[in-house]
Amino acid sequence: MTSTLPPPENSGLRRARIAERTFRTDRWWLGPLVTTLGLAVFIVYATARVFQQDHYWVEQYHYLTPFYSPCLSASCAPGSAAFGTLPWAFPWFLPYALISLPFLLLFRFTCYYYRKAYYRSIWQSPTACAVREPHARYTGESRFPMIGQNLHRYFFYAAVLISLVNTYDAIIALGHGENGGFGIGIGNLVLVANVVLLWCYTLSCHSCRHAFGGRLNSFGRSPVRYWMWTRISRLNTRHMTFAWVTLGTLMFTDLYVALVSSGVITDLRIYN
Template sequence: MTTTATRPDAGRTRAAIAAKTLRTDRWWFPPLITFVGLTAWVTYATVRVFMHKWFWVEEYHYLTPFYSPCVTERCGNAAEFGTPLPANWFIPDAAFTLPFLLLFRLTCYYYRKAYYRAFWLSPPACAVPDGHQKYTGETRFPLIFQNIHRYAFYAAAVISIINTWDAIVAFHSPEGFGFGLGNVILVGNVVMLWAYTLSCHSCRHIVGGRLKHFSKHPVRYSFWNLVSKLNTRHMALAWITLGTLALTDFYVMAVAANWINDLRFIN
């Protein structure tokens, strides 16, 4: 048996490397883009949520998803589910759903990676040192709340149903049934929201987890296959839905503010 004293590398220490990382590529670029993109979207969304105007097109029943469901006394005819909250400036018009949507996105597995790297530098990239002295994982406050992602998924599914209802109701015109560019945008946004919600890792586990024999559950197996295919595009869908949400909101705002006219195809 070879002893420590006779080994060729005995007594040697690890090479002292002054550089924090030996990566020579632009490893900082992806987290920078993520930081800029998420900051821009959160800024836009925050301004719109507290703007309290230009969220509803009465003529065509267009309601921006940022205000759905509208539940304050400011909502007027946009309130499909009543107005239990007062018209307080500090209360968002979609006060009942916004916290759950925020929670679903914040606890999403992809978004955790995105903002851990871009905002907390934990770590900013592979083979790059963490920006913090110690790491305790998601076992302590506040990150322990990441574990409620499963329950946030259920809330997000309910909200997606409400958004689907909004898109259906929007097929309205003064003459009855109507169809315009706004409908295309609202429906497209709903389709993307469902794709992102169903591609969630929690959804994949819910439909296919704890099954010992897929052959005995053909319906759940088929659904699991569909969700698995969507799951491979979860990151892309996360960004696409941020784009469709902003586009839908901006279009409804532009029509409601009379900046543009809705392009009508039928009525």
């Protein structure tokens, strides 16, 4: 394997040049391809559902899809806006969850794992070891707009608040059974499972780990924070898994609520 390195004076500005397209003999392209397809499926589905503005609420059981929580438009279905609405109806190009969705998207977009995923698969920087890159220069995250990745820690705090809202949605739905009291249906299990996994993804975030233990000079003086930091560190090792699993659970939860809301399926009740 050979490569031609750039002159020393430009070593920080240019990539190592590989004459061949790749020296790999395995299917190195499979990982980037699957990653791109997986992200594309979620983006297409989520975009279509967010702007559909229908079949997001099941009044009988108080099921609200996370894509529409909190519902803020004055045209939200009665009962779906648990925290109230703004005084006007949104046009079709504004999602009902106008405040929460941008922060959730930015939280995921700036996530350390997702950066790795789309840098390698979509931006191809780098695609894989010993594979020629399409970029001659490398500036990392030092220029606009990529310098905005450093705001991830702030989007984390917003994601925590939104996760609390999703948790509230899942809990309050348990109080809307067939007879108006406590009840459990398949939809409740779906909502609760989705919330639990969203918390796993949010709390396994690198910024969360840093918030609890990253600035401590001595763990011995902060035993509680050290205990929390160790638990978060264990979750952190599965952050990539939770990143992908929650994309699936978000789509499944939304699809389930949409199918029940539209009357395609009936929610199976386990209790009451």
